[in-house]
Amino acid sequence: MERMLVSTGSPFEAAIGYSRAVACDGWVFVAGTTGYDYATMTMPGDIGAQCANALATIARALAEVGAGLDDVVRVRYILPDRADWPACWPLTSAAFARARPAATMVVAGLQEPEMKIEIEVTARLPG
Numbered sequence: 001m002e003r004m005l006v007s008t009g010s011p012f013e014a015a016i017g018y019s020r021a022v023a024c025d026g027w028v029f030v031a032g033t034t035g036y037d038y039a040t041m042t043m044p045g046d047i048g049a050q051c052a053n054a055l056a057t058i059a060r061a062l063a064e065v066g067a068g069l070d071d072v073v074r075v076r077y078i079l080p081d082r083a084d085w086p087a088c089w090p091l092t093s094a095a096f097a098r099a100r101p102a103a104t105m106v107v108a109g110l111q112e113p114e115m116k117i118e119i120e121v122t123a124r125l126p127g
Contacts, residue, residue, distance in 0.1 A: 006061045008038045012111075020057070023065040028123040032078065033057050034115045047084040047116045051091045054119045059095075067123045070098045074122040077105040084116055 006021035007013055013020060021030040035050025036043050038057065044050055055069070062068050075096065079085055085105055096103075101121070110118055 006064045021061040026125050028067050030058050030121045032118040032120040034118050043114045047087050050116050051088040055095045067125050069095050071123040072099045072101045072121045075101045075103045076120040078108050078118040082107050
């Protein structure tokens with residue numbers, strides 16, 4: 001498979017110089033994805049809504065190259081406030097119930113103060 005780049009059209013992608021996802025040699029690497037609603041370029045204040053938006057953006061990026069959340073083998077969650085993490089569990093559990101990827105949660109500052117979660121995944125293309 002040739003290298004395929006996926007973009008959400010986020011202004012961050014162009015300004016910083018990255019792709020939302022890169023598919024190559026049977027793998028899909030999805031960049032750290034925050035909770036922006038890219039249709040409106042708004043960020044909800046609620047951690048649950050941000051987590052849901054990030055997972056939806058990731059699912060769309062995976063779909064663009066023929067994969068889905070069930071193909072995820074590795075996920076990394078980054079949160080500035082560890083106290084927000086349990087509120088995400090129902091969403092992440094539902095999203096990855098079938099894939100059950102290897103996962104890590106890291107506490108770290110994010111690019112903008114309104115960002116409450118960033119999610120990065122690696123998936124294997126089906127077939």
